[in-house]
Amino acid sequence: MKLYNTLTRRKDEFVPLVPGKVGIYTCGPTVYLFAHIGNFRAYVFADTLRRVLEYLGYEVKHVMNVTDVGHLTSDEDTGEDKLDKEARLEGKKPEEIAQFYEQAFFADAAKLSILRPNVVCRATEHIPEMIELVRRIEANGFAYRTAVGLIFDTGKYPEYALLSRLNLAEQQAGARTRVDPERRNPSDFALWITNQPNHLMQWDSPWGRGFPGWHVECSAMSIKYLGERFDIHTGGIDHIPVHHTNERAQNFAATGKEVVVHWMHNAFLVIGDARMGKSEGNLVTVSELEKRGVSPAGFRYLCQTALYRMPLSFTAESLSSAQNSLRGLVDFGRNAQGWPVKDAAWTEPYRQEFKDAVADDMNIPQGLAAVWSLVREGNQRQDRAAWDAILDFDRVLGLGLGKLSETQVHEYKVSDSSNVTIAVRFVASPPGTPAEVVALAEKRQAARDARDWDAADHLRRDILDRGYVVEDTKDGCSVKPRP
RNA sequence: GGCGGCUUAGCCAAGCAGCAAGGCGACGGUCUGCAAAACCGUUAUGCUCGGGUGCAAAUCCCGAAGCCGCCUCCA
Numbered sequence: 001m002k003l004y005n006t007l008t009r010r011k012d013e014f015v016p017l018v019p020g021k022v023g024i025y026t027c028g029p030t031v032y033l034f035a036h037i038g039n040f041r042a043y044v045f046a047d048t049l050r051r052v053l054e055y056l057g058y059e060v061k062h063v064m065n066v067t068d069v070g071h072l073t074s075d076e077d078t079g080e081d082k083l084d085k086e087a088r089l090e091g092k093k094p095e096e097i098a099q100f101y102e103q104a105f106f107a108d109a110a111k112l113s114i115l116r117p118n119v120v121c122r123a124t125e126h127i128p129e130m131i132e133l134v135r136r137i138e139a140n141g142f143a144y145r146t147a148v149g150l151i152f153d154t155g156k157y158p159e160y161a162l163l164s165r166l167n168l169a170e171q172q173a174g175a176r177t178r179v180d181p182e183r184r185n186p187s188d189f190a191l192w193i194t195n196q197p198n199h200l201m202q203w204d205s206p207w208g209r210g211f212p213g214w215h216v217e218c219s220a221m222s223i224k225y226l227g228e229r230f231d232i233h234t235g236g237i238d239h240i241p242v243h244h245t246n247e248r249a250q251n252f253a254a255t256g257k258e259v260v261v262h263w264m265h266n267a268f269l270v271i272g273d274a275r276m277g278k279s280e281g282n283l284v285t286v287s288e289l290e291k292r293g294v295s296p297a298g299f300r301y302l303c304q305t306a307l308y309r310m311p312l313s314f315t316a317e318s319l320s321s322a323q324n325s326l327r328g329l330v331d332f333g334r335n336a337q338g339w340p341v342k343d344a345a346w347t348e349p350y351r352q353e354f355k356d357a358v359a360d361d362m363n364i365p366q367g368l369a370a371v372w373s374l375v376r377e378g379n380q381r382q383d384r385a386a387w388d389a390i391l392d393f394d395r396v397l398g399l400g401l402g403k404l405s406e407t408q409v410h411e412y413k414v415s416d417s418s419n420v421t422i423a424v425r426f427v428a429s430p431p432g433t434p435a436e437v438v439a440l441a442e443k444r445q446a447a448r449d450a451r452d453w454d455a456a457d458h459l460r461r462d463i464l465d466r467g468y469v470v471e472d473t474k475d476g477c478s479v480k481p482r483p
Numbered sequence: 484g485g486c487g488g489c490u491u492a493g494c495c496a497a498g499c500a501g502c503a504a505g506g507c508g509a510c511g512g513u514c515u516g517c518a519a520a521a522c523c524g525u526u527a528u529g530c531u532c533g534g535g536u537g538c539a540a541a542u543c544c545c546g547a548a549g550c551c552g553c554c555u556c557c558a
Contacts, residue, residue: 027558035558042558071556082556165486166554214556236558241486266558267488270551305496305506311489311551318495321507325495328506331520357497365497369505379521453516460518471519478520 001056001359003232004309006240006263007163011361014262016231022058023226024050025260026117027218027235027243030067031101032086036283037299037314038269040112044300044398045266045308046234047114051396052358063225064117066105068098069124069201071214081211084200094200098124108286111296113398119225123217126224127203130212133220133254134191134205142253146182149194150207154187157249163263164241189246191216215246223251223259233260237267266308271315284314297399298323304364304397326399327483329390332375333405334428334478336387344385350374354393367393406431407478410438414449423449426476429468433479437468441479444470 002011016022026046029035035043050062071082083094090097106116123130134150137143142156154160166187194210196202202209222230235244244263251259289299302322306312350370357366371390378386394401407428414423427441444459460470468479 030557039558045558161486164553237487238553238557241553242555268552268558270489301506302495307497309488310496313495315494317493317507321495324508325506335520363497365506366504369497372505376522382521448516451516457517469519472515473520 001052002361003262003264004361005261006244006265007260009165012262014231016058017229017261020057020059022053022060022232023230024053024060024062024232024234025218025222025226025230026062026064026233027239028064028066028120029102029105030071030082031098031105032071032082033101034285035101035105035108036285037289038283040108040114040286040299041269041303041312042234042236042266043109043114044112044303047112047398048304048308048364048396049232049234049264049362050115050117051398052362055396056355056359061119061226062115062117063119063121063222065218065221066098066102066120066122067214067217068094068102068122069211069217081199081201084198087200095124098122108296111286112300113297113400115398121221121225123212123221124201126217126221127212129224130216130220131192131203131205133223133250134207134212134216136254137191137250140253140256142249143191144184145207146180147195148180148182149190149210149213150192151183151188152191152213152246152249152253153184154189154249155185157252159252160187160245160249163245163248166241166245189213189215189242191250215243215250218243218247219250219254219259223255228255228257229259229261232262232264234264234266237265240265264308267311269314270311271313292319294319294323295326297404298326300397300399301326304368304399306365308362308364324483326404329371329375329399329401330404331480332379333387333390333401334407334430334480336378336384337405337407338409338428339382339384339387341385341388342381342383344388346377346381346383347374347385347389350377351389351392354389354396358396364397367396371397408433410442411476412442414446424475428476428478430480433468434466437463437466437479440466441470441477445477448472 001014003014004010005012024046026043029039050060053060068083069081083097087094087097134143137152138150142153143150144153145151190213192205192207192210192212194208196210199211201211203211222233233244248260251257286296289296298319299322302319303312305322350373354367354370357363357370371393374386374389391402408431409426409428411424411426413421414425416422425445427438429438440459440463444456444463447455447459463470463479464482467482469482471478
């Protein structure tokens, strides 16, 4: 398969370091607030990457960190820790804040069918590993002390600017932050921060009591769980110039190696012309989405309509478009389940198309085109083989189509006055449909059989009042929740 | 000031040199007691604009305009 690599700026052929196996590290959430759906685009992307690799037969080890310390509110390495700040604000301990928002994060992730990474690692539980990594960096001569703590000397790493293609000479030092006169280079950053007595979370270290710089955790934990050379590192595009650039520098300073082979970055979800962000005041969470009548699966579908590397427009219109598309897919599934598998052979070209698309740098939109071809042709052929193929694709799409289209069929006999069965009718409905609704549907069919259209229409109204719509077919009807 | 990205139909969005995928929406038709679903058809002689290279350009090159992100924490 091919994957775009930020380091080389082109689609590279993906060759795993160990045949058949893939290690992925994903920059996870900083658990001091609810994650918004802009954040979740990144995790849907990472999850889809994992699913694609598994679909193509790789054994994937997916590692994700949870940042619960060391992420400062400014990059001057002197600001408040986000967790500390929120803890003070809410009058709680940092651990309580972290625990609460971590739990909330994974609850939302589960709603979005994001598979839990094989390893979820918390920064605070890896302080010894971080200290060890920093010690190696220092021993290799890449660090120096200042009043702030231990600082990474980016001048010692000639390739420092390669990932972001920064032109350090032209960068305006201190254009937006004050200059620390003790720094050797404007891009130098803290590995271990000391002399911050107000910081709530502190640990002893060779450099004094303090806490790790933000970038250290990802280097330390990715290396711990995936080794000193691993396949893929994912994150948002905003991480390229600072976080990942620094991480890469640390990796090299500690190990002497290019640790990460493929760097992959997702573009932002954009609202109108702006990104979604806390300071923009346009955050939308998964719960808010649900309140607006958009299912998590609908949002996930929206994410799958665009390439992960392209900005995606998040508007009321694009959302409802996605939600409607998903509904169409689910409707097809409900119908298709009533059909026999006639001939699976005709689905082969579409299966191939899907596979080729996702193997080409995860071109999910192209894969969706194959899905819709199957819907169209499956409908024409009335062949469940189409649905079987789509369910197979859903291992990648992660829309939960199987569950969403679940249907129970209630069959019953219709008899004449002398108790002779004259027909077998059915009512199909999703699990959880109230029995009352099914009963009304049955009653309505009887009215229809009696050609009592007024009664039938009246009953349809009653069913609608209970939140369900009826669709008639030859020998029965199906009821489903009103869209 | 530096780096990066985006501009394709009403909307979302693929395509990265060889007849402009797909979805949503809209409109017309078939089916239906009426609907819904489904099916059939229509919806970009053109891809921000101007040059250039090629037999051939939405795709490559040069230039312009507009929009955005990062360089402070941010997916």
